[in-house]
């Protein structure tokens with residue numbers, strides 16, 4: 001078992017709650033179902049420990065009076081503004097070429113969503129069972145949005161550890177155009193600029209850091225870089241702007257933004 005989580009739900013969501021309990025238990029997460037009167041802001045404030053909840057919008061992670069889910073539909077205005085020219089991520093990953101891309105650290109899938117929207121065929125790898133289940137939910141909901149339907153056909157979710165996944169690709173002699181890495185970075189070391197982002201992003205990061213504690217499941221992804229370089233024509237690593245290089249490897253090229261940067265490693269073959 002990965003852990004034990006309480007899952008809060010109102011009477012109207014019993015079936016959904018049971019469904020998530022089954023799905024999560026198959027992925028090694030113990031879930032205690034807790035039916036409550038009203039799942040509202042007051043309830044979340046009074047129950048600040050890390051837990052799950054279900055409402056009409058599906059599964060959420062909650063803690064400290066907040067709740068979060070990937071919610072790809074809320075990204076639509078941002079996607080409508082995005083273009084191959086305006087997005088640093090698009091230039092770094094050469095999205096104009098419609099690459100086959102592995103996002104080896106999927107998280108909430110926001111970077112992958114943008115990359116798939118701009119034309120990439122994306123395989124998202126996530127090893128955390130709760131985040132993976134949130135991603136699955138986000139995809140199902142996004143498929144119902146006409147604007148996101150074609151993007152969803154380029155999004156493929158894989159529940160796995162990327163170290164194993166990349167090793168398997170290598171053993172099978174397969175290669176991909178791009179491996180994208182955005183591993184966790186210790187919150188205490190984050191440059192202030194990087195954390196001074198919109199409140200929504202801050203909230204999501206806080207909950208992510210609670211779910212993936214720094215001395216537990218959160219590792220810094222150093223070993224993924226070496227594996228990625230063996231199977232990809234280019235590896236793009238997202239870092240806070242002033243962070244040290246991943247695995248202390250100097251990149252071949254960098255794109256610098258206000259809060260973050262993309263480090264690129266090109267295949268020498």
Ligand SMILES: C[S@@+](CC[C@H](N)C(=O)[O-])C[C@H]1O[C@@H](n2cnc3c(N)ncnc32)[C@H](O)[C@@H]1O
Nearest residue numbers: 105106107108109110111126127128161162182
């Ligand atoms: C900072 S988050 C990525 C955020 C993502 N770029 C986004 O746009 O939402 C890092 C994620 O990588 C996942 N991760 C780290 N190492 C991994 C591995 N070896 N295999 C699969 N997932 C991994 C963590 O569970 C976490 O969800």
